[in-house]
Amino acid sequence: MNILASNDFFEISTEGEFALLDIREKAFDFITDLKLSGKLLEFLHDIDHDPAIKALVFFNSPESLNEESYDRFISRIMNRDEPRDGISPPMFKEKNARFREINVLNKLIKSIASLQTLVISGIQGTVVTPFIGASLVADFRYASEHAVFSMI
Secondary structure: OEEEEEOOOEEEEEEOOEEEEEEOOOHHHHHOOHHHHHHHHHHHHHHHOOOOOOEEEEEEOOOOOOHHHHHHHHHHHEOOOOOOOOOOOOOEOOHHHHHHHHHHHHHHHHHHHHOOOEEEEEEOOEEEHHHHHHHHOOOEEEEOOOOEEEOO
């Protein structure tokens, strides 16, 4: 296995004709970090132009995309001090982080969809709404028997 990039958030590697993307933890933190998410998008571009790579396989650690991770992320960027009337939209103290999350995930999904190589996703554990689209855009989708899609 040839490891191209590895950090607390994800590992990118190649093995033979396969490019591997292992989404580890704090996925919502890396997806809002422009440098790290840029590295991931650059990787997708590079494998699409590498004739030696025949397929991209991406998978997640069981706890990396669950409700608790998403709740921690949303709690960090929301302004919980302001009273809510139940009608107004939520107030974010870190609006840019929320906008980045949405935009980078959309860009990630579009990048995966435009790949000319075969894309295989492997889902395990609970996967919350923002990452469901990324798994559904794959050509082949596999889920462990304990995988759960959460629409929070």
